[in-house]
């Protein structure tokens with residue numbers, strides 16, 4: 195697990211490193227510049243390379259001036275364009291300009307006309323505080339349109355470090371060298387697209403510099419797979435949890451099939467599918483491993499729900515259940531009685547949008563897995579706003595209802611009710627396909643049934659689901675990928691993890 199910082203947290207972290215750990219600002223800047231210079235030299239080892247460094251008045255500009263000096267001392271053909279206001283420059287930046295001039299580097303106040311090989315963007319860093327307009331917008335546009343390899347210092351100028359939003363105009367980098375921690379805006383879209391390749395440089399700011407800061411965002415890594423439920427030699431199917439899946443309706447059997455298959459592939463011991471009578475044969479044919487509990491209009495809903503809940507260690511409710519009266523009654527009685535961890539998806543979320551008073555019914559830990567459209571219905575906010583404020587909206591909803599929110603998008607957010615969230619970086623656009631969400635509900639449900647901590651079950655489930663999608667892409671490509679390929683991908687991911695553990 196790694197922390198991802200927003201600009202406020204990063205500034206505090208910088209402060210802590212200097213004030214509490216005694217590190218000098220000039221040393222941090224020198225290391226930042228050194229790391230950036232080295233990444234450039236790695237890619238352009240020939241000192242005949244022409245480099246343009248565009249600097250602003252803040253400390254990001256100071257970093258840029260130092261990068262230029264270090265390249266100049268290696269014999270590179272460097273020009274600094276100082277776009278900021280010299281009088282308003284920070285002390286550190288003024289010092290860097292003085293040093294650069296003493297070493298013989300020229301600093302120009304005009305945008306140079308020459309053609310260059312590399313353009314370094316040190317206009318704004320995490321101190322960007324408003325929309326970029328006027329002269330600065332023109333400069334960013336020019337830098338982006340100009341030919342040459344594009345390197346951003348710390349973050350692409352114009353990208354919000356907090357949300358990834360383009361603040362008017364932004365620099366489109368091929369490479370970003372960021373310092374200490376990845377910033378949220380480098381993972382969130384559209385910022386991720388302006389970041390290019392991302393290198394995190396160690397400049398002496400690390401987790402110890404956080405002190406009492408509890409970053410809002412975290413990201414899971416492959417090493418976190420070791421947190422999956424342990425499997426032991428002396429065990430039986432009862433040792434790996436019993437998952438009840440309320441899914442499927444007439445002409446919608448697939449959702450139940452995918453969720454059940456995914457849950458078994460994710461190591462769940464026993465899966466029982468509660469579905470309508472009409473799906474009996476197809477489920478028996480498609481997932482013979484699953485136990486079936488079928489219902490119809492004549493079923494005593496209360497008794498049915500009580501029996502199933504008595505059996506289950508965790509529940510997935512919603513995939514493909516439709517919004518019929520029968521489904522509505524089934525979900526209501528289930529939410530009212532449930533005492534084990536529960537995941538609500540798809541139609542369960544649509545029904546919850548219709549009945550906001552139902553949130554109060556649920557006494558057990560709840561995970562919801564809405565996509566943007568479902569989240570729009572749940573919150574009454576437009577999809578565009580949800581997309582722009584993905585983390586904040588997921589967090590607000592999680593805190594308001596004291597539940598875990600998995601808000602599904604290109605970067606899925608798993609928000610915990612305590613205000614912390616995971617941002618997921620696995621997966622690919624091939625997974626934008628019917629049934630992928632049902633697979634996710636089965637994966638997370640299986641982890642809940644195996645008694646993994648609820649937040650971890652949700653976040654790790656999302657991560658593994660993405661890895662399974664990546665494995666599927668390797669096998670079938672992006673365009674041809676179907677939900678069943680993602681289920682198969684789970685095998686690749688989990689077998690690889692077992693191999694790693696054995697070594």
Ligand SMILES: NC(=O)C1=CN([C@@H]2O[C@H](COP(=O)(O)OP(=O)(O)OC[C@H]3O[C@@H](n4cnc5c(N)ncnc54)[C@H](OP(=O)(O)O)[C@@H]3O)[C@@H](O)[C@H]2O)[C@@H](O)CC1
Pocket residue numbers: 208209219222223226250251252253254255257284317318319320321322323324325326327330347348349373
């Ligand atoms: N010790 C450390 O802390 C370390 C920091 N490091 C580096 O410092 C960077 C942060 O530096 P920073 O805080 O000085 O802010 P920075 O990003 O340079 O920008 C602020 C300037 O931009 C201006 N401005 C903002 N928005 C604007 C707009 N839309 N349009 C126009 N102007 C706008 C703003 O002007 P003002 O708002 O004051 O008018 C101010 O002049 C960080 O990203 C990293 O690279 C590293 O060296 C490691 C050690």
Ligand SMILES: [K+]
Pocket residue numbers: 254315316317318319346347348349350351
């Ligand atoms: K920058």
